[in-house]
Amino acid sequence: SCTTCPTGTYSSSSSSSCTSCPGGYYNPSTGSTSITACYANPCPAGKYSSSGAASCSSCSSGRYEASTASSSCSYCPSGQYSSSTGSTSCTSCAVGRYASSSGSSSCSTCPTGRYAASTGSSSCTYCSAGKYSASTASTSCTSCAVGTYSNSGDSSCTDCPAGRYASTTGSSTCTYCSSGQYNSGTAQVLCYECAAGMYSGTGRSYCTECWAGTYNPYTGQGDCIDCVGGKYSTATGQVSESTCLTCRAGKYSNAAAASTYCVLCSGGKYQNSSGSTSCKDCSAGTASSAQGQNTSDTCVYCEAGTVSRTSGSKECNICFHPQRCPGGDQCTKGYRASYCHLCIDGYFWLNGDCQKCPTYGGYLYLIVGCSFGFISYLLYRNIGDSEGEFCGVKMIVTHFQLTAIGYSFNLRFPPEFLKVVRIVLNFFTFDFVQLAGPECGLGYSLSYRERWTIAVFAPLMLTFPFALGAGSSSRSLAVTGILVSTTFIWGILTSMEIWACEKDEDGVDRLIAAQEIECRSGNGVYDSLLTGSIFMFIWYFFISQMIFYALTDTKIRKQLVGEFKEEYAGWFFLMNFIKFFAVIGLLYMQDNPIGQAILMISIYCVAFLFTCTSRPYDDDTNTNIDCVYRLVEIAQMSVAIMTYRGNIDKTLSTILFAVLFTLSCILSIRLMFSTFFKAKGAQNNYIVGTVELKSSPSPIKDDGTNI
Secondary structure (H helix, E strand, O other): OOOOOOOOEEOOOOOOOOEEOOOOEEOOOOOOOOOHHHHOOEOOOOEEOOOOEOOOEEOOOOEEOOOOOOOOOEEOOOOEEOOOOOOOOOEEOOOOEEOOOOOOOOOEEOOOOEEOOOOOOOOOEEOOOOEEOOOOOOOOOEEOOOOEEOOOOOOOOEEOOOOEEOOOOOOOOOEEOOOOEEOOOOOOOOOEEOOOOEEOOOOOOOOEEOOOOEEOOOOOOOOOEEOOOOEEOOOOOOOOHHHOEEOOOOEEOOOOOOOOOOEEOOOOEEOOOOOOOOOEEOOOOEEOOOOOOOOHHHOEEOOOOEEOOOOOOOOOEEOOOHHHOOEOOEOOOOEEOOOOOEEOOOEEEEOOEEEEOOOOHHHHHHHHHHHHHHHHHHHHHHOOOOOOOOHHHHHHHHHHHHHHHHHOOOOOOOHHHHHHHHHHHHHHHOOHHHHHOHHHHHOOOOOHHHHHHHHHHHHHHHHHHHHHOOOOOHHHHHHHHHHHHHOHHHHHHHHHHHHOEEEOOOOOEEEOOOOOOEOOOOOHHHHHHHHHHHHHHHHHHHHHHHHHHHHOOHHHHHHHHOOEOHHHOOHHHHHHHHHHHHHHHHHHOOOOHHHHHHHHHHHHHHHHHHHHHHOOEOOHHHHHHHHHHHHHHHHHHHHHHHHHHOOOOHHHHHHHHHHHHHHHHHHHHHHHHHHHHHHHHHHHHHHHHHHHHHHOOOOEOOOOOEO
């Protein structure tokens, strides 16, 4: 049987199925036999249908269809809308409204700060700077009133803050009040000039009174005028230059700054005129510690023993060596620098004083070098293979090492005595740096650091040629050892100068040997000197002798470190430790000279007891002399304590020191001669004995046979 085609379809005869009506058309009837049934029913405008539709559908809101027989509806373009279904067209958005996307069913109102001046707008336009719109759906913007401003898209105008203004409508910014002007309220249309005696910077809401030291006679000024140098003012807001007062004599005011007061002339200066911009220096050779002086009469002439080498001195420098400072700005001939402690060109340092370079000064290097070479040659020639020829030299050196440490204390040794002692010590320590006078050869004076470096490192350079041959020659090694020991005082005395400081009148620790250098002040010069001093101390006290002790055989080691009994082979280490503790006292007890002396006496007593009870030397005479050395050292420190405390006068102390030092020298000379004669005697006895053995018949035993 056949089936009836449903609505929206049709079928011709002998068809096996029904065909859908095309889109845009519909068929409300069933059983249609031709497409004509579909075409007879096109969809009207505002409606649409898809294929096989039994009826047409209305276009939804936001869409429209203007033609018939449409299979779909079109979206309303942006700026238009359709609010109802079945629309055949879209409506343009009214002014003040917009539709930003297609298919809109309504238009949106423009927010505040924006507007739409025409219909069919797809967006709203921002109000330009200087304009605003306070309501929604605006069709235009309003210009800001004078005294106000706005940014782009603002819904209102903002009042200009204090210090700014807007004199025209539609302003996008406010203008700053110029310097010298101000306004104190908001929404201002102009600025006002500052009164005389006042000033203002750019964009100020108020004017400021001219500060003390300035004035301003004009209105509308951005700054005030400084009182000229030599004048001052304490009042503010002044309008006349007459308010600037003149500084009296003894005071001054800076010309480069507005002065509210006059400054007192500092120590070392004075000013005898009023209205001055600076003070005058006291001339070189004078000093003044008082402030605010109005006459040069207050600059006091430096008396003998003091010096002022530069102008403007607050006080005269007290010379550690008063005899070098005759007074004023002069140094004794040959001296220079702020404390008259350095030699001038053409002079060199010798025995603590500046001496005029001799006419042959340029050859002093050669003369001293040859002298040192000759002395070294004599040592080399007189060194033999016997074991008893260096003990005396070592004892002498040890004694003068300890004596040198004691003389480095600040115990107020008599100056005349110290001067003589330095000469003798130079002899015993081969201090050829002073004798060579490097200043004479170089042609200019050396700084303290330069001389110190030469003096400390010279012993190393002088022993270097012998050290080169020490590996293959026992004589070279022995000469190296004896020179290191003999030149010990040379290096250690100079090294220990860095530890000898004294406070000046201002309480500043200064190096006694170079008063321009502050001790322990953290400055680079003193730190470098202290570092070198510690290095040389360690080298002379320990490393040099320990190297020789470790690298040489028993015989050579005994020659170098001393002739001790076998059970006391390490005695020289004990002596080094005694010297070590002595220098520790020197380093860490500088502010307590009495304590230093007591420490040294304790060390000497211990050494005396150990030496006299143990008797470590092979030769008992050497033990006795060494004990006497310790007693002399104890006596020296005891006299030093009494001198420091004032228990004995200067004359008696000088005599006692001279007697003790003379005794040391006599013992040392005696020991030196006995040392060399003993060595020569040992060699001669050996030669004589050999001859006798060769010339004498062989001894015969009791049984008549030859021995």
